Amino acid sequence: MIVLTLNCGSSSVKYQVYDWANKDVLGNGVVERVGQAMSDLEHKSKGKEELVAKRACPTHKEAIEWVMESLLDATYGCLADINQVKAVGHRIVHGGSVFTQSVLITDDVIAQFKKVEPLAPLHNPANIMGVEAARALLPNVSHCAILDTAWHQTMPDTAFMYALPHAWYENNQVRRYGFHGSSFLYTSKRAAVLLGKPANKTNLVICHIGNGASACAIKNGVSIDTSMGMTPLEGLLMGSRSGDIDPAIIAYMAREANMTLEQVDSALSKESGILGITGRFTDRRDVEAGVAQHDPSCILAQNIEIYRIKKYIGAYAAVVGPDLDAIVFTAGVGEFGSDIRVGALSNMEHLGIKIDPAKNALAMTRNAETCISADDSKVKVFVIPTDEEIVMTEDTVAISNGTYKVHTEYTYIFQDPNYVNKAREAGLPKDLTKRPGLDKIIAKPAK
Known part of the structure; x- marks a missing residue:
């Protein structure tokens, strides 16, 4: 299975193409300065020269279209056909308290992400634009959300509650959520391996x-x-x-x-x-x-x-x-x-x-x-060294295959002592x- 992961920031799109069968990165890159007069793209494919280019990308839609073009480029690309991509994993910064693990993206899930946009006004709108653009370009594959906040849903209320009027929590979702979840997941599992x-x-x-x-x-x-x-x-x-x-x-x-x-x-x-x-x-x-x-x-x-x-x-x-x-x-x-x-x-x-x-x-x-x-x-x-992309990739593969579970009940490939x-x-x-x-x-x- 070929998996594309997309990480849409407020003015950037980071991406990676991963061959799950061979556990190998085929290509990756970034589009920066999205929304400015000119955007920059840096793209690397395995065994090929790096592509550096400029183009106007008014929104993330144009940026992701450019990513797709780069993946298929005859000289610099890493794919012969976009239909080789069988699943797409999306980084979503804020999932509120609803999501405790990665999830298959549906219209209802997107609606929930939009509800919590005020909690991450710089990040979630860009994340959602990326999801919508990718779903339009790849409508027949699984799209999965990997949420920064999901990792921290194990925090006790003594840690996540603020000493504020309780109505703020009940009515406005004011609480600690935490971020960098994929990074903490990866590094904690790797630390366990190193500790035996x-x-x-x-x-x-x-x-x-x-x-x-x-x-x-x-x-x-x-x-x-x-x-x-x-x-x-x-x-x-x-x-x-x-x-x-x-x-x-x-x-x-x-x-x-x-x-x-x-x-x-x-x-x-x-x-x-x-x-x-x-x-x-x-x-x-x-x-x-x-x-x-x-x-x-x-x-x-x-x-x-x-x-x-x-x-x-x-x-x-x-x-x-x-x-x-x-x-x-x-x-x-x-x-x-x-x-x-x-x-x-x-x-x-x-x-x-x-x-x-x-x-x-x-x-x-x-x-x-x-x-x-x-x-x-x-x-x-x-x-x-953190590797958020491998977390996104494996969650996406497991969701697509129906084998995914919350991280406390799931063993990742990088938890194998022989993982390379x-x-x-x-x-x-x-x-x-x-x-x-x-x-x-x-x-x-x-x-």
């Missing part, structure tokens, strides 16, 4: 640190708390999102700066975080360069991010309890930000967490799962050559 434990016996704190960032407390294999809230704004410091603030700031700035609620909301999401502190950067690589040049705003931004991560790790270690098995870092910054990792985990030996600085400095590759804790650390520390991620392994030898000693810290499944 059943997934439902594994206790973790996972830090998904990218432009968007969140932490998740996992006890006995399920989410029991997470840093993002009703929307993806709460919690850790992010590229342009504030994370935790005093909510009174909103009314204060509306009064003092004569800002509308919409302007304050936009500032918290688009002008805050790393960008707000530095005044010009969201990319942590730019921040690292600024730190090396002793730029005070970059030093402050990095220190605030480290401090916020450290606070959440400490809080979630307490929530998970004394049987904490591992801390996991994932996503772009989590995988490459060695300074942030070592800063966040320094002086945590009293919690049984001891990082090895030399191992940490080596673990800067997207292609290898590594262990960066000291040999005598009670709690392991892993860097695990072919897309990842393809880049591994080059990275090993560049980083002598990396082979000594690559995490292997426990016996």
Whole structure:
């Protein structure tokens, strides 16, 4: 079965084509700047040159049509016929409290997604446009929704309820939902493999640190708390999102700066975080360069991010309890930000967490799962490259085949100790050559 996965952001479409029978990525890419004067496409097919192109894509409909054209391109494409695609998996950011697992998309399901659009106004409309465009282009195949929020539906009410008027929860669905669900699912299952434990016996704190960032407390294999809230704004410091603030700031700035609620909301999401502190950067690589040049705003931004991560790790270690098995870092910054990792985990030996600085400095590759804790650390520390696409792909295949179950009752292919991620392994030898000693810290499944 050939599966297409689509991840439609507010101004982008990321996609992948996966050959399920051979467990191999045939092609992938991204269309960026959707809705602007010109959009950019980067497309890669196995064994072929990369395609880079520009075209106007006023909406996600045109972007997805362009994706389909690229997949079929005689020179750059990876498919001979679009009918080779037998199922499509769609990332949906917000499913409210209705969906506790991935689901086959129907008209009724889309209607439910539209009901919760106000809870994710930047994400769900784009997700839905992508679904509708793909269903129009591929009307005779299964379309499945993989929801960010579904993973966190195991949280107890003590974690997901806010101390607000109860009518807000009953009438307006105000509660903690959490996000990055596919990433947490993948990395938690992989951590269990590396620890040699059943997934439902594994206790973790996972830090998904990218432009968007969140932490998740996992006890006995399920989410029991997470840093993002009703929307993806709460919690850790992010590229342009504030994370935790005093909510009174909103009314204060509306009064003092004569800002509308919409302007304050936009500032918290688009002008805050790393960008707000530095005044010009969201990319942590730019921040690292600024730190090396002793730029005070970059030093402050990095220190605030480290401090916020450290606070959440400490809080979630307490929530998970004394049987904490591992801390996991994932996503772009989590995988490459060695300074942030070592800063966040320094002086945590009293919690049984001891990082090895030399191992940490080596673990800067997207292609290898590594262990960066000291040999005598009670709690392991892993860097695990996330793979949300394989979660989307397998959920889509299982839904289409009628074999799908909620993750607590389902075993994924990547839970096999002998699982090989072919897309990842393809880049591994080059990275090993560049980083002598990396082979000594690559995490292997426990016996």
